[in-house]
Amino acid sequence: MLFSRILMITAIALMLFTRSHWPNDSALHETFDTLGYVLIVFCGMGRLYTTAFLGGLKNETLVTYGPFSVVRNPLYVFSWLGFTGFAIFSNNLWVMVLVPVGFCFVYHFLVKREEAFLQEKFGQAFTDYVARVPRFLPRFSNFNQPDEITVVPRFLLRGLLDNVWWFIIPLILEMTEF
Template sequence: MSDASLKPAVKVFEQRKRLVVVQVTAVVAIVLLLFTKPFLGEGSDGHEFVEALGVGFVLVCFIGRLWSTLYVGGKKNAELISAGPFSVTQNPLYFFSTVGATGVGLMYGSVLAAAGLGLASFVVFRVTARKEAKFLLGKFGPAYSAYTERTPLFWPNPLLYNDQAERQFSTRTLKRTFLDGLYFLALFPIIELAEHLRNSGMLPVFFTLY
């Protein structure tokens, strides 16, 4: 098997590995948060609002990643995709994952935790996106250059949205993305359980997190 034929598989592996890094970071953060309490009192209107906002962010991540997968269809880095979510940002999957990581911090009730998780995800995915851009430029040449000139690297510009009539997608890729999204959603009951344990005195609290 040639090196060229290995490149797409290597790229997919690296993308999965970086998503795992973000997921593991979120778990580590939640473990650390188990021994803190949010500044806004749990059960207060302010805490409930921030928590609900976090759930909204995670749902946007979940739906956005599924939407993006319908377009990428298991063909990311195999062909140039520029329709749907890929018309407003070059990296919608990375963008929505960052939104999800931020939502995890908000679900806990901490703006500081949300900012930390969101920033960590942004840095990891932005660096990854820049590296991938070099690979795609070498593969697609002028077509990719034209695409990058009109489409933001990371932050979406909704005014650029355009679609196409026909799409094909991989059910296997869609299933994998669905399971990845469930990972974010599963953190909510874990956070709620931690709140209950803190309120009942079963978890020690070492400091308050804003």
């Protein structure tokens, strides 16, 4: 979360203190705004959906169903979509390139560390999981989910509150254009 917040603050600063490469009223500018916001909304919804499946089981149980059956790191994939959405929303070529690439660079090392922990904790079960589920590029044909899951309301609420900023920040940035 700390890395995400630092990256987001950096991205917001870049957006606030740099100029768009296209005029604010141009069709290209509006297209990038719309595409960026769609990715941000998809990020927020996907992160909340993933949080429901995680349900407070993180580091306690190896969750391999729902979004975790498609990709090993769905929270990071959805976050990457959100950061990329912010970058596109910025309408600044530098931000559009640097933010998604910076995210990949930072999270590459974080995921390596997490995977080493999971390998140690879950052993062969994690090895089998790694063999069938990709790290970042979704394999939708793998999707499976149980008929029911247990949702812990406090974790879902925390996930919801964590996701609110994905929706508020673009509105603030849009107001700064005025």
